[in-house]
Amino acid sequence: MSENVTQQTYYPDDEIDLRELFSTVWRGKWIIILATFIFAAAGVGFALYKPNIYQSSVLIAPAQEEGGGLGGLASQFGGLASLAGINLGGGSSNKTVIAKEVLQSRAFLTNFFHRHDLEVPLMALDGWNEKSGEWDYDQDKYNPETSEWLLDSDGESYKPTDWEMVETFREDHFSVSEAKETGMITVSVKHYSPVLAKQWAEKLVQDLNEHMRKQDVEEAEARIAYLEEKLDETNVAGMQQVFYQLIENETRTVMLANAQKEYVFKTIDPAVIAEEKAEPKRALICVIATLLGGMFGVFIVFIRAFIGSGPDKVLSGHEVSDAAV
Numbered sequence: 279m280s281e282n283v284t285q286q287t288y289y290p291d292d293e294i295d296l297r298e299l300f301s302t303v304w305r306g307k308w309i310i311i312l313a314t315f316i317f318a319a320a321g322v323g324f325a326l327y328k329p330n331i332y333q334s335s336v337l338i339a340p341a342q343e344e345g346g347g348l349g350g351l352a353s354q355f356g357g358l359a360s361l362a363g364i365n366l367g368g369g370s371s372n373k374t375v376i377a378k379e380v381l382q383s384r385a386f387l388t389n390f391f392h393r394h395d396l397e398v399p400l401m402a403l404d405g406w407n408e409k410s411g412e413w414d415y416d417q418d419k420y421n422p423e424t425s426e427w428l429l430d431s432d433g434e435s436y437k438p439t440d441w442e443m444v445e446t447f448r449e450d451h452f453s454v455s456e457a458k459e460t461g462m463i464t465v466s467v468k469h470y471s472p473v474l475a476k477q478w479a480e481k482l483v484q485d486l487n488e489h490m491r492k493q494d495v496e497e498a499e500a501r502i503a504y505l506e507e508k509l510d511e512t513n514v515a516g517m518q519q520v521f522y523q524l525i526e527n528e529t530r531t532v533m534l535a536n537a538q539k540e541y542v543f544k545t546i547d548p549a550v551i552a553e554e555k556a557e558p559k560r561a562l563i564c565v566i567a568t569l570l571g572g573m574f575g576v577f578i579v580f581i582r583a584f585i586g587s588g589p590d591k592v593l594s595g596h597e598v599s600d601a602a603v
Contacts, residue, residue, distance in 0.1 A: 303579060306575075310572060313571045329470055334476040336547070337462055337546045338462070338483055384441075384444050386485075388444060391444075400446065404416045451467055451478075467479040
């Protein structure tokens with residue numbers, strides 16, 4: 279004779295018991311409060327420790343270019359000029375695009391730093407005292423009394439290289455943005471000192487215009503010398519006409535470049551001394567630190583509950599039981 283054995287098993291639900299979760303959080307409320315307080319205090323301290331950073335911006339627009347010029351001569355005399363081995367091209371390059379790339383180039387920025395002696399204010403400062411108007415130097419790297427860079431533990435000087443200055447300037451102080459709809463370009467500079475931020479923004483635009491103007495003048499003068507040399511070598515009336523026209527055009531380029539102060543970019547809205555800081559966002563830092571502290575506290579509470587009671591009691595209030603009849 280055999281008996282039927284009935285086995286009944288109760289499986290826990292996959293759903294999380296919210297009451298158990300809240301109970302676990304409530305039991306660990308002091309841990310959460312303590313973690314939140316520590317993170318909030320650290321956030322406040324960090325926010326207060328960070329010095330104010332000010333930003334000045336210059337709004338510039340491409341200067342109006344004269345029509346005609348070399349492009350018109352290329353279409354008119356391109357065939358004859360090619361016989362003399364002169365390539366007039368199909369038109370002038372976009373100076374605005376080139377100038378924008380030059381502004382952000384390593385060579386231009388390096389020359390800018392050395393031209394205006396920006397090594398110390400760029401790399402040796404920790405802040406700026408608004409009341410006294412004096413710099414706060416990083417005296418672990420630079421001695422303001424002797425104006426000398428100090429040595430590190432390996433005996434190497436803290437004096438920055440050109441590469442380090444460019445990288446620091448690009449990452450922490452300098453930005454360029456362009457409005458695609460209008461073509462307007464904004465050059466922004468950040469620094470501890472609002473006065474220095476304004477000066478750097480202005481000088482960047484001024485030096486860029488001067489750099490592009492000088493480059494175009496030198497190239498035009500070199501072309502004039504070459505064309506005059508070719509003019510002396512030919513007796514063909516047609517070619518002489520081409521050379522005279524080209525020389526006239528290049529001479530006109532030199533004259534206009536020397537007479538135009540804002541050569542590539544025209545200032546629409548000049549830089550001003552900022553009266554409000556751009557960074558740091560102290561309130562935001564404190565809020566984020568407080569939220570992180572709360573989340574970290576909750577995480578610790580659940581880890582403790584998981585280790586102490588096992589995952590089933592933390593996540594579910596149901597139990598597993600087997601009964602056999």
